Every structure is written in C-alpha cells, then in structure tokens.
Amino acid sequence: MSQQEKKIDDQDYLLAKLNDSSLKAGIKDAFPIILGYLPIGLAYGMLAVNKGLTPLQTTAMSLFVFAGSSQLVAIEMIAAGAAVAAIVAMTFLVNLRHLLLSASLSLHLRNLPFYYYPFLGFLVTDESFAVSMSKLESQKNKQRYFVGLGFTAYLGWVFSSAAGAFLTEFINFGSGGALDFVLPAMFVVLLVMQISSSSEIIVAVFSGLLSLFFALVIDGSWNIILATVLAAFLGVYISGNS
Amino acid sequence: MVIVTFLPRVLPLSILGNKELPERVVLWLSFIPAAVLSALLAPSILLKNGSIYLSLDNTALIAFFPTLFVAYRTKNIFYTVSGGLIFYFILMLIF
Numbered sequence: 001m002s003q004q005e006k007k008i009d010d011q012d013y014l015l016a017k018l019n020d021s022s023l024k025a026g027i028k029d030a031f032p033i034i035l036g037y038l039p040i041g042l043a044y045g046m047l048a049v050n051k052g053l054t055p056l057q058t059t060a061m062s063l064f065v066f067a068g069s070s071q072l073v074a075i076e077m078i079a080a081g082a083a084v085a086a087i088v089a090m091t092f093l094v095n096l097r098h099l100l101l102s103a104s105l106s107l108h109l110r111n112l113p114f115y116y117y118p119f120l121g122f123l124v125t126d127e128s129f130a131v132s133m134s135k136l137e138s139q140k141n142k143q144r145y146f147v148g149l150g151f152t153a154y155l156g157w158v159f160s161s162a163a164g165a166f167l168t169e170f171i172n173f174g175s176g177g178a179l180d181f182v183l184p185a186m187f188v189v190l191l192v193m194q195i196s197s198s199s200e201i202i203v204a205v206f207s208g209l210l211s212l213f214f215a216l217v218i219d220g221s222w223n224i225i226l227a228t229v230l231a232a233f234l235g236v237y238i239s240g241n242s
Numbered sequence: 243m244v245i246v247t248f249l250p251r252v253l254p255l256s257i258l259g260n261k262e263l264p265e266r267v268v269l270w271l272s273f274i275p276a277a278v279l280s281a282l283l284a285p286s287i288l289l290k291n292g293s294i295y296l297s298l299d300n301t302a303l304i305a306f307f308p309t310l311f312v313a314y315r316t317k318n319i320f321y322t323v324s325g326g327l328i329f330y331f332i333l334m335l336i337f
Binding site: 029032035036061064065066067070074087088089091092095096097098099100101102103104105106107109110111112114117118120121122124126129130131133134178180181182183184185186187188189190191192193194195200203204205207208209210211212215216223224227228231232233235236239 | 244248263266268275276279282310316317318319322326
C-alpha cells in the first residue's frame with residue numbers, strides 16, 4: 001500500500017469513528033440524564049461549600065467519586081465530624097446496589113478486552129444503567145453507546161456540581177422546584193419501557209412496596225438493594241411456576 | 243470513597259463479562275432493571291422526611307399519574323420528562 005493510500009485509509013477510519021452512530025446516540029440519550037443531574041449537582045455543590053469544603057474539593061469529589069447520593073451523605077458526615085472509616089463504609093453501602101447494575105449490564109457488554117471494563121464500570125450509575133438497558137439491544141456497538149451515554153452524563157454531573165460550588169457565593173438557587181421531578185419522571189418512562197411481561201409488572205410493584213417498607217424500617221440506603229434482590233427472586237420464582 | 247464506589251461498579255462487569263452464565267442467573271439478572279427502577283421510584287414519590295406522604299399536597303405523587311400515562315402512550319424519554327415537568331409545574335401553581 002502506498003503512503004497516499006494509507007493516509008486515505010486512516011482518514012476513512014477516523015471519519016467512521018467520528019460518525020459512529022452508536023456513540024452519537026449515546027451522547028444524545030444522555031441529555032435527559034443531565035437535566036435530572038442539574039438540580040442535584042447544584043444542590044450538592046452549594047451544600048458542600050456551605051458545610052466547609054472548598055469549591056475545588058467539592059468538584060474533585062464529583063470528578064473522582066461520581067456518586068450523587070453517596071456524596072451528599074458524605075458531606076453531611078464530614079460536617080458532623082464523622083470518622084473517615086465511617087464515611088467510607090457508608091459510601092460502600094450506599095453504592096453496593098451498583099454490584100447488581102454492573103452484573104446485569106454484563107449480559108450486554110460481553111467479551112470485550114479486559115481493559116475496557118474499568119472505564120465502562122466507572123460510568124455505571126442508576127441513570128446510565130436504566131437508559132442503556134432500554135436502548136442497548138438495538139445498538140450496533142454497545143460499548144461505544146454506553147461510553148457516549150455514561151461519559152456525557154459524567155461531564156454533566158461534574159459540571160453541575162462545579163457550578164453549584166463556585167456560584168454559591170453569588171447566587172442563591174433555592175430549591176429545584178419542578179426540576180426535582182426530572183429523575184422520578186425518567187424512572188417512570190424507563191420502567192414502562194423495561195416492562196414486557198406480566199411477571200415484570202408484579203416484580204416492579206413488589207419491589208416498589210418493599211423499597212418503601214425497608215426505607216421506613218431501616219436507616220441508610222439499604223431499601224433499594226434489599227428490595228431489588230428480593231423482587232428479582234420473586235420474578236425467577238414466578239417464571240419457574242408458569 | 244473512590245475505591246468503594248469503583249469496585250462494585252467494575253468487578254461484576256469485568257468478571258462476568260467474559261463468562262457463560264447459568265440460565266437461572268441470567269433470568270434473575272433480567273428482573274434487576276424493573277426491580278431497581280421501581281425501588282428507586284417508589285420512595286421518591288411516596289416518602290418525605292422518612293414517612294409516607296399520601297396527600298393532595300404531594301405534587302410528585304399527583305404528577306406521577308399523568309406522567310405514567312404519557313410514558314405508556316409514547317414510550318419516549320424526552321416526551322415523558324418534559325410532560326412530567328409541565329404537569330408538576332401546573333400542579334405547583336394550582337395547589
């Protein structure tokens with residue numbers, strides 16, 4: 001192959017990468033997630049600065065930890081003077097549900113080189129998981145879709161918490177108002193898109209009730225993981241009997 | 243915090259991604275999305291400050307019903323989220 005031909009070949013390859021429809025679809029699907037992250041990120045950023053973290057520390061936590069509820073809990077604990085070990089343990093518990101999400105995603109993101117998984121895994125959140133589970137089936141390049149989706153959402157989270165942290169001195173955002181409803185509304189539609197059988201409806205209703213029950217009787221975020229595990233077992237049980 | 247948020251996300255993908263899984267495990271995992279979404283959703287519209295919040299003042303709960311309808315009819319994230327925001331906003335003005 002001549003030098004000229006090789007150059008054209010490289011260009012085609014690059015163009016193909018840039019025009020990759022899976023990556024683009026992922027980026028596009030991240031926008032509702034970012035809209036939902038915006039009020040939470042702003043709230044987290046403002047809260048963290050009010051509790052004594054610097055704006056830079058606040059942003060760094062979003063950059064490295066990337067876990068909304070854990071970060072909010074950690075801020076409360078830091079402000080209350082909790083031990084580092086206690087904060088780390090709490091964070092671990094709050095994020096344990098990602099074990100389930102990650103395991104469930106592994107059904108779709110299969111047989112990739114091992115070095116892909118740390119990157120893909122870091123981008124697993126409730127939101128990126130939920131959106132990708134309803135869209136991955138139709139994607140040609142599943143891992144690229146997931147990277148487009150997850151990384152765009154990640155940038156949205158870091159940006160909105162940085163905005164909250166750095167702007168808190170100048171602007172008082174107050175409560176999120178209607179924006180508080182973005183994530184619940186997204187969970188509603190993703191749930192509807194997920195459901196394709198009556199056993200899934202039973203599992204969903206049961207899981208919601210269990211989650212409420214556990215939230216009322218156990219402190220911490222145990223309700224989500226406990227309800228999910230038990231409801232999924234119920235699903236297996238129902239499927240086995242029909 | 244970095245480590246304990248990173249490991250639960252990465253390990254299952256890395257370990258299970260290249261393995262054949264038993265049928266029952268696959269079946270169990272297939273129920274996780276519906277279960278986890280519902281487990282996240284229910285407290286977000288039915289709980290406030292640690293107790294059940296059943297009231298006409300609970301804007302999120304009232305807005306849930308028309309939002310569910312839009313979700314069911316359109317199966318589209320954008321329409322549902324924008325519709326939900328509009329319902330929520332109108333309800334905030336009424337109540």
